[in-house]
Amino acid sequence: MIVGVKKIGFGLLSPFLLYFGLSACQAQPEAFEVERPPKREFRAVWVATVDNIDWPSQKNLTPDRQRAEFVDLLEFYKGIGMNALFVQVRAAGDAFYAKSSEPWSEWLTGEQGRPPVPFYDPLDYMVRESHRRGLEFHAWLNLNRLVHRSSRSVSSQNLSRTHPAWVLSYDGAKLFNFGIPEVRQFITEMTVNVARNYDVDGIHFDDYFYPYAVAGQTLEDEATFKKYGQGFANKNDWRRHNIDILIKQIHDSLAVVKPRIKFGISPFGVWRNRRDDANGSNTTGGLTSYDHLFADTRKWLQEGWIDYVAPQVYFSGGFAKVPFKNLVDWWAENSFDRHFYVGQAAYRVGYEDSDKHWRNTSEIPDQVRYLRKDGADGSIFFSSRSLRRNSLGFVDSLRNEFYKYPALIPSMPWKDNVVPLSPQRLGATLQMAGLNLFWEAPPLASDGDSATYYVIYRFEEGEKPSAIDPRRIVGQCYEGTHFTDRTAVAEKKYLYYVTAVDRLHNEGRPVGPLRILIRDNRLQRFENEMTEN
Structure with missing residues (x-):
């Protein structure tokens, strides 16, 4: 089943970088400590x-x-x-x-x-x-x-x-x-x-x-x-x-x-x-x-x-x-x-x-x-x-x-202060390996930059979407425009957002939310029951 969404934003985000192993995209741990780790470091x-x-x-x-x-x-x-x-x-x-x-x-x-x-x-x-x-x-x-x-x-x-x-x-x-x-x-x-x-x-x-x-x-x-x-x-x-x-x-x-x-x-x-x-x-x-x-x-x-x-x-x-x-x-x-x-x-x-x-x-x-x-x-x-x-x-x-959670590399506004545009047409399919998210690369920003990599955020029911907590980052992609979330489970409601980040780690506004519920081995859309910024 394929689900797509239109683009909406939740404020300017700050950048980050992470990847484990040889795959182009990788999932992150879900547990959250009380003290929030730095988003940029x-x-x-x-x-x-x-x-x-x-x-x-x-x-x-x-x-x-x-x-x-x-x-x-x-x-x-x-x-x-x-x-x-x-x-x-x-x-x-x-x-x-x-x-x-x-x-x-x-x-x-x-x-x-x-x-x-x-x-x-x-x-x-x-x-x-x-x-x-x-x-x-x-x-x-x-x-x-x-x-x-x-x-x-x-x-x-x-x-x-x-x-x-x-x-x-x-x-x-x-x-x-x-x-x-x-x-x-x-x-x-x-x-x-x-x-x-x-x-x-x-x-x-x-x-x-x-x-x-x-x-x-x-x-x-x-x-x-x-x-x-x-x-x-x-x-x-x-x-x-x-x-x-x-x-x-x-x-x-x-x-x-x-x-x-x-x-x-x-x-x-x-x-x-x-x-x-x-x-x-x-x-x-x-x-x-x-x-x-x-x-x-x-x-x-x-x-x-x-x-x-x-x-x-x-x-x-x-x-x-x-x-x-x-x-x-x-x-x-x-x-x-x-x-x-x-x-x-x-x-x-x-x-x-x-x-x-x-x-x-x-x-x-x-x-x-x-x-x-x-x-x-x-x-x-x-x-x-x-x-x-x-x-x-x-x-x-x-x-x-x-360093348990990822951190974006701090940006350098004196070298580049133009954020990339948002990715487009965020959608998802359910596959054997997990929930496959896909999107289209953004158009060129005013400085000619597109995306160097992408950041994928996931929020659960009752959570307020926010760009400041790296523990809500479920993965990043350095090659291609798709990501498989292998940790999504059935009967949980998720909101997904994806942002584009340029070479100097300026992060743009997201595409999303993509509202997903996995039930009976199928993807379902749900109404906006979560609080958003």
């Missing part, structure tokens, strides 16, 4: 490739093994409720993708410069498989390295060999000299190249700008300062200026090539301490991104050069010099209407280090509770290996409590 993980930290598990696996390992990661993250991942695709003057002027990574093929055999493009594959599961894919590019301390293979095409004048040697590594304009231009072009050639959702840099200081070593950029540092009283201000130029240059270039792409930074957690700057955080740590890495991330937020910041708040709630809560408070107050994601130290959980608080089973759960109350837009965990290890069972708390 960024939930992500860093996947490090340098030195084979997270993926691939070792050098020179076959492409089939590499792909299988990556799909296994995706399935794991969807299974615990994540909605995005950051994959390191440039680790040290190399590339995990085909369309690059830099050589293939040794941590992919065993030898820098050697392509995969049989050939494939890992970045194309990773983006496609992530999107099939409703996961955002952010390309994580290391900004400063040409040769890592653990590098065992350096190609003749590595920039440290083709452009030795661009290089600074420090602490066993070879790094870019950011004071040289040609270096900044190359980094910009390398970054834009990824955005232009791959369907990534974001471009991401970590905390490596100028290097972390090592006792007894000096970064030899004095000659560059003398050549390019006119007008600066000291080298520190000049170094910060170099990074400022680079970040703005990349922001401006990305905006031209692909305006929708997100650009963000994961800096060291402390910008400045309050004892050194009235605008600083209530912390007393010895290291800061502004003073020691010459990265003025607060300025970049204030100027709108980045879309989000994900500071590495790798400190416990009980760490006296840099308490977790103090730092989260400061970033929440200094994000300047850009997104603030808390970088969380999954790698420290359960370890016997100087901070005993990391041996507390409630450390990560308490952090998630706090950041939700303090206005953060979500979390990114470092790193994949640590989440898979599930030390002290903290990942179980994500799966079973904090």
Whole structure:
């Protein structure tokens, strides 16, 4: 039996993302806790490739093994409720993708410069498989390295060999000299190249700008300062200026090539301490991104050069010099209407280090509770290996409590504030597998966007339809325009609504309600006996 409805609305909705397994649409749990979970929250993980930290598990696996390992990661993250991942695709003057002027990574093929055999493009594959599961894919590019301390293979095409004048040697590594304009231009072009050639959702840099200081070593950029540092009283201000130029240059270039792409930074957690700057955080740590890495991330937020910041708040709630809560408070107050994601130290959980608080089973759960109350837009965990290890069972708390229900990725109105139009002609048929819902894709919105995915809401008799509670989301679709509700039961009256969501997670008004009652193995319509907005 087929049932169809006309389109009606119940207010603007906010977006979300979820999917378990390989099917295009998936059902959600029905049980409801007393406290409503967030409708929008960024939930992500860093996947490090340098030195084979997270993926691939070792050098020179076959492409089939590499792909299988990556799909296994995706399935794991969807299974615990994540909605995005950051994959390191440039680790040290190399590339995990085909369309690059830099050589293939040794941590992919065993030898820098050697392509995969049989050939494939890992970045194309990773983006496609992530999107099939409703996961955002952010390309994580290391900004400063040409040769890592653990590098065992350096190609003749590595920039440290083709452009030795661009290089600074420090602490066993070879790094870019950011004071040289040609270096900044190359980094910009390398970054834009990824955005232009791959369907990534974001471009991401970590905390490596100028290097972390090592006792007894000096970064030899004095000659560059003398050549390019006119007008600066000291080298520190000049170094910060170099990074400022680079970040703005990349922001401006990305905006031209692909305006929708997100650009963000994961800096060291402390910008400045309050004892050194009235605008600083209530912390007393010895290291800061502004003073020691010459990265003025607060300025970049204030100027709108980045879309989000994900500071590495790798400190416990009980760490006296840099308490977790103090730092989260400061970033929440200094994000300047850009997104603030808390970088969380999954790698420290359960370890016997100087901070005993990391041996507390409630450390990560308490952090998630706090950041939700303090206005953060979500979390990114470092790193994949640590989440898979599930030390002290903290990942179980994500799966079973904090991330039990789906969350839409927060939208970015400064990039796109036009919601998609509603899907059309919502109907249903009863099949052996369950209640099959189907609809038509919406027309193009005023900005030319249609639907990237769909959200399916289900309400029972006596419930007030509302867009704010993710527990009423019964499923999502990332491919096609149909969904099978396998949890609908006979003799219950249901109201269904379906919304369209665009690439930047703006959610439009719904089509619906579709009023369904399953009786005698048939679908029946019923009158509007439920309260609607």
